[in-house]
Structures are given as structure tokens and as C-alpha cells.
Amino acid sequence: MAEELDTKPKAKRQRFSPEERRRMILEGAIEFFAENGFDGSTHQLAHFLGVTQPLIYKYYPTKEDLIDAVYEDLFQNRWNDEWDGILSDRSRPIKERLVDFYTRYCEVIHSPDWIRVFLYSGLKNMEINQRYAPLVEERAIRRVCIEARDANNLPGLDKIPLANEEFEAVWTMHGGIFYYGVRRFVYRVPVSASTDELINGAVTTYLEGVQGLARQMGLTAS
Amino acid sequence: MAEELDTKPKAKRQRFSPEERRRMILEGAIEFFAENGFDGSTHQLAHFLGVTQPLIYKYYPTKEDLIDAVYEDLFQNRWNDEWDGILSDRSRPIKERLVDFYTRYCEVIHSPDWIRVFLYSGLKNMEINQRYAPLVEERAIRRVCIEARDANNLPGLDKIPLANEEFEAVWTMHGGIFYYGVRRFVYRVPVSASTDELINGAVTTYLEGVQGLARQMGLTAS
DNA sequence: ATTATAATTTATCATTTGATAAATGTAAAT
DNA sequence: ATTTACATTTATCAAATGATAAATTATAAT
Numbered sequence: 001m002a003e004e005l006d007t008k009p010k011a012k013r014q015r016f017s018p019e020e021r022r023r024m025i026l027e028g029a030i031e032f033f034a035e036n037g038f039d040g041s042t043h044q045l046a047h048f049l050g051v052t053q054p055l056i057y058k059y060y061p062t063k064e065d066l067i068d069a070v071y072e073d074l075f076q077n078r079w080n081d082e083w084d085g086i087l088s089d090r091s092r093p094i095k096e097r098l099v100d101f102y103t104r105y106c107e108v109i110h111s112p113d114w115i116r117v118f119l120y121s122g123l124k125n126m127e128i129n130q131r132y133a134p135l136v137e138e139r140a141i142r143r144v145c146i147e148a149r150d151a152n153n154l155p156g157l158d159k160i161p162l163a164n165e166e167f168e169a170v171w172t173m174h175g176g177i178f179y180y181g182v183r184r185f186v187y188r189v190p191v192s193a194s195t196d197e198l199i200n201g202a203v204t205t206y207l208e209g210v211q212g213l214a215r216q217m218g219l220t221a222s
Numbered sequence: 223m224a225e226e227l228d229t230k231p232k233a234k235r236q237r238f239s240p241e242e243r244r245r246m247i248l249e250g251a252i253e254f255f256a257e258n259g260f261d262g263s264t265h266q267l268a269h270f271l272g273v274t275q276p277l278i279y280k281y282y283p284t285k286e287d288l289i290d291a292v293y294e295d296l297f298q299n300r301w302n303d304e305w306d307g308i309l310s311d312r313s314r315p316i317k318e319r320l321v322d323f324y325t326r327y328c329e330v331i332h333s334p335d336w337i338r339v340f341l342y343s344g345l346k347n348m349e350i351n352q353r354y355a356p357l358v359e360e361r362a363i364r365r366v367c368i369e370a371r372d373a374n375n376l377p378g379l380d381k382i383p384l385a386n387e388e389f390e391a392v393w394t395m396h397g398g399i400f401y402y403g404v405r406r407f408v409y410r411v412p413v414s415a416s417t418d419e420l421i422n423g424a425v426t427t428y429l430e431g432v433q434g435l436a437r438q439m440g441l442t443a444s
Numbered sequence: 445a446t447t448a449t450a451a452t453t454t455a456t457c458a459t460t461t462g463a464t465a466a467a468t469g470t471a472a473a474t
Numbered sequence: 475a476t477t478t479a480c481a482t483t484t485a486t487c488a489a490a491t492g493a494t495a496a497a498t499t500a501t502a503a504t
Binding site: 235236237263264265275276279283284285 | 461
């Protein structure tokens, strides 16, 4: 009768197809590494998965391979090409476009897994984030600068090239939105506003503020 | 004659006073942990210091103790009380005050050591950052909100309490300024603006933008 | 029911890591 | 020059870690 009173739930061995198991390990690894960083041990990860440690190595021959799979799943092809169109669609008010874009963007990045793994990878590795920042600058920041010029009837880039301050103003908005995720998922402190309020506030402030900036820079409506 | 041709510089044993050595180890640990995270091994740290690993344990009985010392040196008492006065000094234009404050603040936080250790500690631990965020909110964010109300002749807090959007607008500026450090010292990508340009841009945009926000919220000049 | 495939576990290893004790050698005091 | 104090190193350890090989057992095909 003591057999059923064992301390462990006993979790009998369960077989899955290679595809399923591979996926299960990857999903678990994302959650585990997001919490513990890439220095979390494969033994602990296995325990977290409810599986023995050598099994992980059956599907990912080295820890490095597993980490690469985590990177790919989280960051590769997560930039939706439709977002570019949203920003440039001048049939809509610019504020609406920016809110729309950042709402979709935040649906991707404002998760504990994404933010934390992104920072961990930035701190450890650097290639991924070094590649990511220029992508953001090219596809978002720069585009916002251009649209802000147009929305305020300011000269186009062919007349006057983008100034550092214009770039940084967008980066500041962008960084502020990113940082909201850091406060929530890294520091884990209460935030006073919802994501919608955050985006609305950041976009409103930017659009209003960039006019003052343009004035300060001596840009005049054309 | 082969003795002088040894591969190692031979670096003969050097004695320092306990205070000096303790300091040397701490400084090295900050740099080392900032680069490698707190999972960097004490063996590697010793090598980095040009010292044997047990020596570290003579001065810091456990790795935890050393890490705590790193925290304390970087984050404890780094908030200068004079900063509070700068923000609240209504004899100066608000823009000048904000620029002044953030210039000094950035002198502290915009260093690879500070930014990286702060993020590492946030990701691993959380107590420190959980304590730090409310400090910033109380002594900076909130104060900026109040001063922005005053500078725009808007009702005081006794009339109308601070709205989430007002708070978030400042947090966005603040986060944007922080994120500039992340781009430089974590992602290690080129940034287009200098720290001065960044601060000027962020502050200008915020001050201009918060007026639009107030308008949107229905706050009227009194 | 028996067999065959292969998913999963058990057992094991070399290295690394945080930590300790004993030996060594430097610098100051006598 | 000798002695003494103690800063530093050498030697070592148990536990943890990434990784591999062999044994086991669940599942599907026969």
C-alpha cells in the first residue's frame, strides 16, 4: 500500500512525435531562458519540462543550437511587412497610423518572453540586436520622420536631410514605448497606464512635440 | 637563458593593503560583471584581475557578498539630493531645469557599467530595480508632472489629480533617455545624436507635447 | 500476441564552478 | 640580518554543468 503513497506524482513516460517534442522543448526553453537567462542549466530546463536532460540533446545537439532556435522563433520574421504600409498610408491621419503601428508592434514585443530574451541576448551576444536596431531604424524610425515632415507640411528629405534631433525624437518615443515593457517585465513594477494609454500618450506627445522641434530647428512650412 | 623567454610575463606577486586590494577587486568586478553578467565565474574574474581566485574570497567571503558590493557601489546613494531642487526651482525656465537635471542624471547612468549591471540585476534579481523605479517616480517623474502643470498655468494637483497619461508622458521621455544608453552600451549600435542633442530633443518634445496632451485631456489654463 | 522501431530514461564523464585549507613569500619591525 | 605578520598563492574538493552511450519501454505494424 505504500506504493501509491509515493512522494512523486510518478508521471509515467510519455511518447510524442519528434515534431511535437521538439516544439514542446522549444516553447519551454523560451519560457525558461526568458526567466533564467541563457546561463540557466539544461538540467534545470529538463526538470522544468518534466523530462530527462539527455532528451533535450536528442533534439538539439548542443545548448547553442537550442538557444539559436529560441532566437529564431522569437525574433526571426517577427517584423510584419504590412506594418511598413500602415506608416506610409497618407490616406489616414498620421496619429491614427502611428497608434495603429505601435499597437501591432507592442502586441509582439510587450511580452515577458520577448522583452527579457531580447535583453538577455543583447547583453550576452550582440549580433542579433545589432542587426535588429538598424532594421527598426530603417523601417520605422526613418519612416516616421518622413511622415511627420509631410504631416506638418515641412520640406521633404530632398530639400533638407533629416537632422539628428528629428531622428532622436522618434527614437525617444520608440524607446519610451520599449521601456514600458522593461518596467513591466524586467523590473516588474506596477505601471499606471494601459498599453493603449501609453501608446496614445507617447504618439500624441511626439506629434505635438516634433512641431516645436521643427520650429526650434528653423524648419518652416512650405 | 630559456628562463627569460617564458611565455608568461611572470607578474611577480604584489602586496597591497587590504583596503586597496578590496577596492581593486570591486572595481574589476564591476567591469567584469557588467560585461559577462553575474554568472561570470570567479575564476575568470580572478584571471581578469591578474590575481588568484582564492584571493577574492579573502575579501568577499561569498560571491553573493561581492555582487552586493557591486550593487551598493553602483546604485546606492547615487541619487544626488540636489537634483530634486533643480527640478523644483521655479526661478528658472522649466526647459532649462529639465535639461540640467537630465544632463546630470545621464552623467551617472549613461555608462556601460551602470546600464549593463542595472539590466543584469533587473533580469536576475529584482529587489534593487523594484526599489529604484519608485524612487525615480517619486523624485523625478512626479515632480516633472507638477512643474509641467505649473509652467503651462494648468490647475494644481489639489484641483485635478495627475492622470495616467501625464505620468506616462514623462515616463516615455525618461524611458527614451534610458533607452539611448541601451542602444549604445547593450546593443552597441551607432547613435546619431550626442547626449546633449538627445536630452534637448527629448525635453523639447516632451514640453511641447505635454501641452497637446493637456488639451486632449480637457485641461484648461487657469 | 509478437515484433520492430525509436522515443525516452538511466548511468556516466570531463570540465567548470564556488569555496576551503595549507603553504609561500613579501614587507615592515626588531 | 632575523623575525614576524599577513597578503597571496598552491593544492584541493564537492557540486553543478554540458554532453554521450547504453539500456529501457511505449507505440505501431505484423
